[in-house]
Amino acid sequence: MRKLTRIASVVLLVAILTSACGGGGGSSGDQPFRIAVVTPSAKNDLAFSQSIYESLLKVQQAMGGPEKLEFVISENMFVVDDAGAAIRDYASQGYDLVIGHGSQYGGVLQEIAPDFPKTSFAHGTTVDTFVDKGITNVFAYEARSEQGGYVNGVMAGALTKSNVIGVVGPIETGDAKLYVDGFVAGAKSQNPNAQVNVNWIGSFSDVALASEAAQTHVKAGADVMAGTAQMVVGAIGVAKENNALWFGTQASQTSLAPDVVVANQIYDWSGVITEIIDLIGKGTLGGQAFQITLANKGLYIEYNTAYSLPDEVKDLADATVDAIVTGAISVAP
Amino acid sequence: MISELFTAQVLLGILTSGIRLATPYLYAGIGETFGQRSGVLNLGVEGQMLVGAFAAFYVARKTGNLWLGVLAALLVGALMGLAMAFISITLRAKQGISGIGFFLFGLGLSDLLFQTLLGSVQTVSGFRPLAIPLLSKIPVLGEVFFNQNLLVYGAYLLVPIAAFVMDKTTFGLKVRAVGENPEAADSLGVNVSLVRYITVTLGGMLSGLAGASLSIALLNVFQQNLTSGLGFIAVALVYFGGWRPWGVLAGALLFSMVNALQLWVQVLGLPIPSEFAVMMPYVLTIVALVVAVQRVRPPTALTKPFIREG
Incomplete structure (x- = not known):
């Protein structure tokens, strides 16, 4: 009997272990x-x-x-x-x-x-x-992604009143680094007085640390924030609570904080x-x-219609997109 | 340049962040302390946290009542704890591997429920910071210590309560006896299995609460794998804390404060690469562990199933 329960528990355990892994299915026809x-x-x-x-x-x-x-x-x-x-x-x-x-x-x-x-x-x-x-x-x-990052940065530079902008990134590499570099360059070009603080939290998934990084930016005076990768949902919550503006990338993050999300760079x-x-x-x-790229429309800026973006900033962003497409502004790393 | 770190604004920022960051570690770590002091290693903390985080989030969102969310987290945490207790105590399965099984189970289950019941990342209006009358008016420190949300206060209140229960009550004595010498405890009439069932179930409840502290108080969002390894850090902090609630508090605060410090190091643009900055809390904790661990000894019966002889 005891042996039986042992076997049963092993079977259960295996079932538990394998249930966590997804499988794929295909069909012909x-x-x-x-x-x-x-x-x-x-x-x-x-x-x-x-x-x-x-x-x-x-x-x-x-x-x-x-x-x-x-x-x-x-x-x-x-x-x-x-x-x-x-x-x-x-x-x-x-x-x-x-x-x-x-x-x-x-x-x-x-x-x-x-x-x-x-x-x-x-x-x-x-x-x-x-x-x-x-x-x-x-x-x-x-x-x-540095292209839309630059456009978002230009808007951030125009919108900040405190002249402090906070960025939450995962690990300083690849696509995330491109985006953040573009964002910082855009913000600085629009507003040379703005201080852009960047925080790499060392993880793509640590929502709690992303949230705390955003809190740190707010404490340091940021009234506009941006971030990239999936753990930024924690940072968006902080932006919402503190009424700081947020710029998203990769997919639309507007649904999480319709009051403060200004625009998202969408990957299509x-x-x-x-x-x-x-x-x-x-x-x-x-x-x-x-x-x-912005030129082949694989990247585009989606504005949050619920946020009333001043016309001159919207025009500025559109002009920046055009300038990147025509090559008048080069944002290549 | 380093002097920028020692301004009042930065130091207070570090304290406030550190206190918040330590909250889930305290709940989960103290729950795990009870389990381990009674001889059961539960590596499934992370899975219990995830399921608790989801349950709290879902119930709070559906009912609009945060306390029902807390209750849901406690309940599913208790169920997960009971299941772990059954497998490790009654069936005497290897605790390490069954704990990992529970972690994967919790990871998969919370994600499955999230995908089927919610389907997208959403937010909830969670516990708001609650200023404690008078205390929050203390200049400077009031803002740091007495203007947090209820689940943060709860975590810090839990430390002295847990220490009292462990050191000064009959139940605490039984827990320690069962973890040190279950045969002797058994011969004196202590029900070893019952004590372990209680501690492991309690651990599950507190892990569930740790998850809730993230999903409906600190972050107010649920995403797959929300805890992202915090549960394993909590288990490590139990060792760090020498299996004592106050020790867990010290470890949780050290780790969290250094983590908060590294966030400021980057925000202030100090010339330290971000890779080194994010390593700081881990390196410091390991160093402190090496120094501290010389003096403490784990519960003798830790990970050993109890088999009554004769």
Whole structure:
């Protein structure tokens, strides 16, 4: 009897352990284009993962619904090894395109892609397609997030009354660093007297520390704040409580604090996805790198209509967007 | 440049932030202290916190009543604690691995409920800072110590209460006896399993409350993996604190104050790379641990299931 309960408890434990890991499913049939995506956080994180999810929905709608484009998504694959297993799984299930939505998945893609030469893979944000390593079925994509960062920064510089602006970032690298650098440059160009305090909290997920970083900015006198990555929901709450203005990026964060969010830089990957699908249709499975920019509308500024942005600041922002598109302002790092 | 750190504004900012940051560690750490003093290591604290955080958030949002949210967190925390107790005490499973199982279970369950019941990141109007009459009027310090929200006060009140229960009551004596020498306690008529069930369930409730302190008092938001490792830090702080509530308080405050300090170091633009700044609380805590751990000994029966002989 005791042995039985032991076995039962082991079974239970295994069930508990495995229940935490999501699995993917695929189906065959009337040959829709099939995409599988692995994301580091939840598809509704109001940030990076949400941007690819919403872009896929958009492409799906444009192509004519699930009969034409089928996609599955494995969320919360922050552990790269788990993501690697999921990617391999999807590839062996015959998906046409498997996307690892995060530059951290580059290493596993480089290992897996050569084993599935008929499957196309994509990852970002990065420019590395591994063509130089003889791999021809990996696409890369990146966001020139410093562009919208610059526009947001210009508005922040124009709107601050205390001349102190606070920024909460995750880790000083990649896309986050691009955005923050652009933001700081934009704020400084508009308002040389503004002091822009940047706080890197060392984590993409520590909501409590992001919140406290925002509190610190408020204490230091900031009346305008910005931030990037999914842990900033903690900082937005602080902005709301203290009536400080907030600038978002990656996805719309307006719903969290409609009174204080001024604008968001939105990532729209649908153009990149459509282009990749076209290329795959023509037999090109990889080797190209894409960018979303203000010019190709992969990046755009979404204004919060509930916030009454002064007309002259809106005009200023629009002029800045135009200047970046035409190249009159260069914000390249 | 360093002198900028020692202005009144910055020091008060660090104190205020540190006190807030330490709150979840106190609830979870003190709950875990009771479990460990009775001989049960619960590594599932993080999972219990997550489920508690979600339950509090969801109930508070649906009913508009924050106290019902607190109650929900206590309840689901108790259920998680009971389940952990059943597996580690009655079934005598290895405590380390079953705790990890509970962490993953809580992580998955809270995310599943979040995705199905809410579906998007939302906010709730949580506990507001509540100025304590008279005390909050003390110049400077009143603002720091006596203008926090109720769940923050609760965490600090819990420390002396927990220390009293552990050191001065019969129940505390039983907990310590069961954790040091369960055979002897058993022979004197103490129900070892019952005491452990109580401490582990209590630990679950306090972990749930730790989650609630994040989701409906400090952050007022729920997101998947909201706790992001805080529960594991709380377990580490129990070791740091030498299995005593006051020690947990000291550890939680040290870690949180240094964390608050590093935020200011960056805001003031001191010439320290951010990577080093975010390492500071961990490095300092490890150093303090190495110095402090020489003098304390863990409960003898920690992680050892009790099997009655004869």
